[in-house]
Amino acid sequence: MIYFDNAATSWPKPPGVAEAMVHYLDHVGANPGRSGHRLSVEAGRIVYGAREAVASLFHAPDPLRVVLTANVTEALNLALLGLLRPGDHVVTSSMEHNSVMRPLRALEQRGVALTVVPCTHQGMLDPADVEAAIRPDTRMIALNHASNVVGTLLPVREVGHIARGHGLWLLVDAAQTAGAYPIDVQVDRIDLLAFTGHKSLYGPMGTGGLVIGERVDVAMMEPLKRGGTGSNSEHEAQPTFLPDLCESGTPNAVGLAGLGAGLQWLQERGIDAVRAHEAALTQQLIEGLRAIPGVTVYGPLDAGQQVATVSFTVEGLETSQIGLILDEEHGIMCRVGLHCAPAAHKTIGTFPNGTVRFGLGAINTAEEVSAALAAVRAVVQEG
Amino acid sequence: MYRDRYAVVLVHGTSHAIRAEHLLDRAGIACKLIPVPRHLSSNCGVCVRIDRDQVDAARRVLQEGRLEIEGVHDL
Numbered sequence: 001m002i003y004f005d006n007a008a009t010s011w012p013k014p015p016g017v018a019e020a021m022v023h024y025l026d027h028v029g030a031n032p033g034r035s036g037h038r039l040s041v042e043a044g045r046i047v048y049g050a051r052e053a054v055a056s057l058f059h060a061p062d063p064l065r066v067v068l069t070a071n072v073t074e075a076l077n078l079a080l081l082g083l084l085r086p087g088d089h090v091v092t093s094s095m096e097h098n099s100v101m102r103p104l105r106a107l108e109q110r111g112v113a114l115t116v117v118p119c120t121h122q123g124m125l126d127p128a129d130v131e132a133a134i135r136p137d138t139r140m141i142a143l144n145h146a147s148n149v150v151g152t153l154l155p156v157r158e159v160g161h162i163a164r165g166h167g168l169w170l171l172v173d174a175a176q177t178a179g180a181y182p183i184d185v186q187v188d189r190i191d192l193l194a195f196t197g198h199k200s201l202y203g204p205m206g207t208g209g210l211v212i213g214e215r216v217d218v219a220m221m222e223p224l225k226r227g228g229t230g231s232n233s234e235h236e237a238q239p240t241f242l243p244d245l246c247e248s249g250t251p252n253a254v255g256l257a258g259l260g261a262g263l264q265w266l267q268e269r270g271i272d273a274v275r276a277h278e279a280a281l282t283q284q285l286i287e288g289l290r291a292i293p294g295v296t297v298y299g300p301l302d303a304g305q306q307v308a309t310v311s312f313t314v315e316g317l318e319t320s321q322i323g324l325i326l327d328e329e330h331g332i333m334c335r336v337g338l339h340c341a342p343a344a345h346k347t348i349g350t351f352p353n354g355t356v357r358f359g360l361g362a363i364n365t366a367e368e369v370s371a372a373l374a375a376v377r378a379v380v381q382e383g
Numbered sequence: 384m385y386r387d388r389y390a391v392v393l394v395h396g397t398s399h400a401i402r403a404e405h406l407l408d409r410a411g412i413a414c415k416l417i418p419v420p421r422h423l424s425s426n427c428g429v430c431v432r433i434d435r436d437q438v439d440a441a442r443r444v445l446q447e448g449r450l451e452i453e454g455v456h457d458l
Contacts, residue, residue: 033397036418048401231396234425244396
């Protein structure tokens with residue numbers, strides 16, 4: 001079996017991940033931050049460990065400004081719904097996932113103005129087009145770091161520079177890059193970094209978060225939910241400090257134990273080594289696919305300009321049919337269709353039929369890529 | 384003996400207390416997380432117990448780590 005659906009969720013996880021989760025359930029178990037006993041404190045330390053590892057990976061100076069959420073979608077909703085108000089204007093790109101587009105379209109109904117800057121057919125964004133879209137009422141630029149459809153990297157650092165120059169917040173959806181591509185929130189000038197734990201950070205599902213920079217005044221932030229935090233219990237009003245402002249209710253501590261182990265594995269392997277490995281596989285895959293007659297590959301066609309997600313179509317075959325044959329006859333797991341990103345598919349010209357997406361990960365090998373290429377060749381030949 | 388020995392540093396919440404523990408550990412200042420004494424606060428989380436003669440050093444370390452201190456009290 002070949003697992004090429006890492007863009008949806010990475011699998012298999014490094015061995016330490018399940019171990020850390022079992023250890024938590026068997027030996028720690030308590031509710032972090034709710035009681036003062038040793039197991040509760042130990043649980044709190046495990047949660048803090050994940051928080052600090054995230055801060056360290058993204059070069060965020062204060063781990064307490066890492067708000068832990070259930071996934072990147074929740075983090076994006078927190079940033080967008082929590083900071084934008086009627087009368088504000090926000091700039092985004094035509095390559096966004098619905099986790100950005102849907103909250104923005106809902107905000108549009110409530111009086112937030114939205115400009116969607118078009119990208120090229122390869123999913124590339126010109127920073128000058130972003131700057132041209134800025135208006136006096138613009139508050140935020142919201143961008144994905146890399147497309148979940150074609151992997152194209154957006155010029156986040158250049159846009160960060162523009163955002164800073166205009167006094168705007170830059171929100172980055174790092175679902176496809178966190179762990180797979182170096183991110184430095186200070187150098188890249190990212191004010192709000194939304195990430196997920198279950199993709200390239202190699203943690204379990206149900207983990208993620210939002211890194212909130214110093215330029216975001218927390219007093220302006222509306223949490224998505226309010227409730228028990230284990231702090232300020234004498235007050236019926238929500239705490240005003242991070243992370244408690246945005247972290248109500250018992251957290252997914254067992255998941256965060258796993259995320260901590262995933263981050264440790266990543267740190268030991270090194271993000272540059274992971275990036276180099278994935279880039280080599282990506283280039284091999286792109287070139288192999290392009291050599292098959294009838295196959296069209298989308299995106300930059302250059303591993304240096306994208307992450308390890310490659311989309312393609314085959315002339316005369318439906319993507320759903322290709323996905324089914326790859327699974328049933330070749331044991332290859334991938335994802336076909338629109339990938340929750342209709343705007344991105346419209347941009348690259350594959351709406352509404354979608355594409356076949358191979359999402360590679362750090363654990364995949366060159367042999368697997370070769371086997372998958374042989375499988376695609378067979379699918380094309382059998383028509 | 385016990386009564387004269389310790390001070391507690393109150394911080395905003397458990398995440399803050401664990402960050403404090405981490406910063407103090409790194410600076411070589413012995414500390415222990417204990418439930419917040421009821422007479423000091425109704426916070427249901429933990430606070431940081433340190434030796435009384437370490438109060439000034441601990442304040443410095445926590446301030447350098449940009450951790451807001453709610454209060455320091457003798458225990």
